[in-house]
Amino acid sequence: MALKATVHVMLKDGVxxxxxxxxxxxxxxxxxEGVQAVRQGKVIELDLAATDKVAAEAxxxxxxxxLLANTVIEKFTVTIA
Incomplete structure (x- = not known):
């Protein structure tokens, strides 16, 4: 069974x-008029051949x-399903 990874990338707080x-x-x-702030990011979906969730997440x-995130100014989360 192949896995799907979803990566959410957002600018770090203060950037x-x-x-x-x-x-x-x-x-x-x-x-x-009720919107006080907007933070824009990106979502990246990856279809993986891997079958081991732990190895896939790593x-x-x-x-x-x-490559996918500029870790100096961005933070990311990874979800494997």
Whole structure:
């Protein structure tokens, strides 16, 4: 049985999010005045050939450290299903 990994990448707390601020401003101009802040991130889905969840999670975390996330300014979570 192949596994699916879902990676959620977000900017770390304290890092400015100009895209999120642009979305918040645009929502306000569309009449959605109750939105106080927006943080924008990304979701990456990976279909894996691996069958061992522990090994798959370790491999996906290595992928995040090397390519999928900029760990200086971003944090990530990995879910394996």
């Amino acid at each position: 400015l999010d100009p895209q999120g601020e642009a979305v918040r401003h645009a929502l306000g101009t569309l009449g959605f 491999e996906v975390r290595a992928m995040c450290d090397k």
